[in-house]
Amino acid sequence: MCHAKGHHQGIGKVKRSHLIGALIGIVFVGTIPLFIRDEYTLGFLVLAGIVSLVVTGLNMLVGHAGQLSLGHGGFYAIGAYVSTLLTIKFGFTPLPALIIAAIVTGLVALVLGIPLLKMLTQFHLAVATLIFVMLINALLIVGGPWTGGFTGIQGQPPFSVGPILFEGDVANYYLVWGVVFLGILFAAGLSNSQAGRILRAIQGDETGAQSLGIDVAWEKVKVFVLSAIYASVAGTLLAHYTGSVTPAQFGVGPSLEFMVMVFLGGKGSVIGGVVGGSFIKLLPQVTEFMKNYRLLVDGLILTSVLLFVPQGIVGLFRKIWDRRSGGQSPAEETSLNGDGGHPPVASEPVGGQP
Amino acid sequence: MNQETPILEVDRISKNFGGLPAVHNLSFTVMPAQLKGLIGPNGAGKTTCINLITGALSLTSGEVRFEGKRITGLPLHKTARLSISRTFQLLRIFQEMTVLENVMAGCHRWANLGTLQAAIRLPGARAKEREIMEVARSEIDFIGLTSRAHALAGALPVGEQRLLEIARALAGKPRLLLLDEPAAGLNDAERARLGALLRELTGRGLSILLIEHNMDLVMSISDEIVVLNYGEKLAEGRASEVRNLQTVISAYLGDASDA
Numbered sequence: 237m238c239h240a241k242g243h244h245q246g247i248g249k250v251k252r253s254h255l256i257g258a259l260i261g262i263v264f265v266g267t268i269p270l271f272i273r274d275e276y277t278l279g280f281l282v283l284a285g286i287v288s289l290v291v292t293g294l295n296m297l298v299g300h301a302g303q304l305s306l307g308h309g310g311f312y313a314i315g316a317y318v319s320t321l322l323t324i325k326f327g328f329t330p331l332p333a334l335i336i337a338a339i340v341t342g343l344v345a346l347v348l349g350i351p352l353l354k355m356l357t358q359f360h361l362a363v364a365t366l367i368f369v370m371l372i373n374a375l376l377i378v379g380g381p382w383t384g385g386f387t388g389i390q391g392q393p394p395f396s397v398g399p400i401l402f403e404g405d406v407a408n409y410y411l412v413w414g415v416v417f418l419g420i421l422f423a424a425g426l427s428n429s430q431a432g433r434i435l436r437a438i439q440g441d442e443t444g445a446q447s448l449g450i451d452v453a454w455e456k457v458k459v460f461v462l463s464a465i466y467a468s469v470a471g472t473l474l475a476h477y478t479g480s481v482t483p484a485q486f487g488v489g490p491s492l493e494f495m496v497m498v499f500l501g502g503k504g505s506v507i508g509g510v511v512g513g514s515f516i517k518l519l520p521q522v523t524e525f526m527k528n529y530r531l532l533v534d535g536l537i538l539t540s541v542l543l544f545v546p547q548g549i550v551g552l553f554r555k556i557w558d559r560r561s562g563g564q565s566p567a568e569e570t571s572l573n574g575d576g577g578h579p580p581v582a583s584e585p586v587g588g589q590p
Numbered sequence: 591m592n593q594e595t596p597i598l599e600v601d602r603i604s605k606n607f608g609g610l611p612a613v614h615n616l617s618f619t620v621m622p623a624q625l626k627g628l629i630g631p632n633g634a635g636k637t638t639c640i641n642l643i644t645g646a647l648s649l650t651s652g653e654v655r656f657e658g659k660r661i662t663g664l665p666l667h668k669t670a671r672l673s674i675s676r677t678f679q680l681l682r683i684f685q686e687m688t689v690l691e692n693v694m695a696g697c698h699r700w701a702n703l704g705t706l707q708a709a710i711r712l713p714g715a716r717a718k719e720r721e722i723m724e725v726a727r728s729e730i731d732f733i734g735l736t737s738r739a740h741a742l743a744g745a746l747p748v749g750e751q752r753l754l755e756i757a758r759a760l761a762g763k764p765r766l767l768l769l770d771e772p773a774a775g776l777n778d779a780e781r782a783r784l785g786a787l788l789r790e791l792t793g794r795g796l797s798i799l800l801i802e803h804n805m806d807l808v809m810s811i812s813d814e815i816v817v818l819n820y821g822e823k824l825a826e827g828r829a830s831e832v833r834n835l836q837t838v839i840s841a842y843l844g845d846a847s848d849a
Binding site for chain 2: 432444450452
């Protein structure tokens with residue numbers, strides 16, 4: 237009997253606590269501009285949203301398929317520069333520019349991903365993607381009038397959809413966080429479906445996954461392309477929000493930082509990208525004095541997270557929540573509906589591979 | 591399927607590792623709904639043989655045919671797609687997924703659910719997910735892990751992990767199942783139950799190739815047995831025939847006591 241009950245709670249239905257959590261999150265994020273009026277702070281929240289979008293996409297690759305990319309700054313750059321060129325030099329409006337940039341980025345990721353993901357282990361992939369972002373950065377610097385060199389390109393029009401113009405911080409805040417919401421929705425759908433299960437199977441054991449008929453290399457390529465498209469859309473939004481792009485925004489540093497954000501927020505958690513992205517983006521605003529030590533702080537945070545909270549901030553909170561609510565039942569309910577690949581089981585050490 | 595056509599034909603296959611033959615000129619067949627045992631001392635080439643059939647390893651020479659079609663050279667995921675399922679001697683379960691999720695992943699072969707279709711719940715995806723869930727549930731019930739469905743796979747004892755791997759392989763609805771020492775780590779009662787389950791599967795028409803060290807199990811449930819030694823076929827026949835062959839006794843059965 238109780239077995240059958242568990243069955244019906246299974247697929248497609250979202251656990252109530254997750255729904256409540258999502259509603260609180262939406263109301264919280266949605267009402268912030270009503271309370272925070274100063275543009276400086278709001279501007280950082282827009283940037284936090286843009287970065288969160290990149291990290292949410294990257295987390296599908298890292299957290300589900302178990303592949304490391306240190307080069308997502310490259311895809312972020314393609315999204316920003318392609319839409320910049322299309323709008324400034326070719327007279328496109330921002331929405332088609334965003335779509336074309338996303339397609340271009342997807343194709344680049346496909347061409348890059350097919351050889352890399354078929355041949356390389358995750359660590360070699362990390363190095364190869366690092367080289368990719370360095371290459372993109374070098375191209376941006378030597379690109380002459382096309383990329384504007386070190387100083388980049390300025391004067392992108394604000395984002396618009398038909399007659400609706402997203403000008404200023406409040407409008408961009410809602411635009412960016414609306415897109416982040418869609419990004420999370422897609423990632424959650426992926427995570428809770430057979431597609432997510434296949435990716436986690438690949439992370440679990442590649443040969444085991446192959447024995448089930450899973451084309452491991454191709455599945456990795458697909459999620460690599462998807463995560464690149466997230467970065468591209470974020471790059472486009474950035475360009476049209478700030479009205480300025482420079483190579484330094486898309487180099488090795490930001491790429492590494494995205495990875496830090498994935499682990500900090502919670503590898504494999506659907507909201508981990510937002511938590512990690514927002515945390516690192518907003519931390520320096522809280523502790524202004526640390527600005528010059530940004531890399532040092534990031535390094536310290538990442539090291540501490542890996543050592544003490546391998547499941548990231550989301551994982552930490554989930555663990556605390558499970559302790560409080562006690563018992564085994566959460567594991568039973570969240571196994572299919574949980575927003576991550578790691579259903580909490582109180583007796584199981586997190587992140588431990590026996 | 592014609593009863594006369596073998597589902598699996600292993601035709602003079604050989605595999606060398608750095609010049610050393612691991613499998614040499616080996617031929618045998620598995621008939622539809624047949625349970626064929628593959629036995630031999632440690633290092634006889636049994637696991638290599640399964641790896642060669644499924645494409646986890648490439649052949650040095652010879653040919654493998656499945657349902658009459660040549661499958662030599664196909665990689666592991668493609669042989670799986672043809673409905674050949676397998677388990678592994680060194681377990682390859684997904685430790686951080688639950689038992690149910692492991693078995694649901696096993697449904698991939700027939701589910702054919704595209705990434706986007708699954709993620710944004712396009713029409714048909716929901717029904718397909720429900721079907722995956724039902725098949726996974728019934729295989730978990732069949733193998734006897736119902737009470738463990740929501741446990742993390744990595745937290746199970748080894749015996750149950752072996753059963754899980756079998757359930758996961760069955761979820762793909764295979765026509766040929768290759769089992770690599772499925773009873774290792776099982777106690778006597780569990781082993782007897784596994785034997786009965788395997789016979790039930792062949793009764794439903796599934797063909798099974800079984801590598802097993804436990805002689806009681808393999809002798810009692812196999813329709814026929816192939817004995818390997820040093821990568822070559824030493825004998826083939828019914829359990830009663832194979833058991834009494836002097837060559838087999840001297841090569842292998844002397845070691846059976848420690849199996």
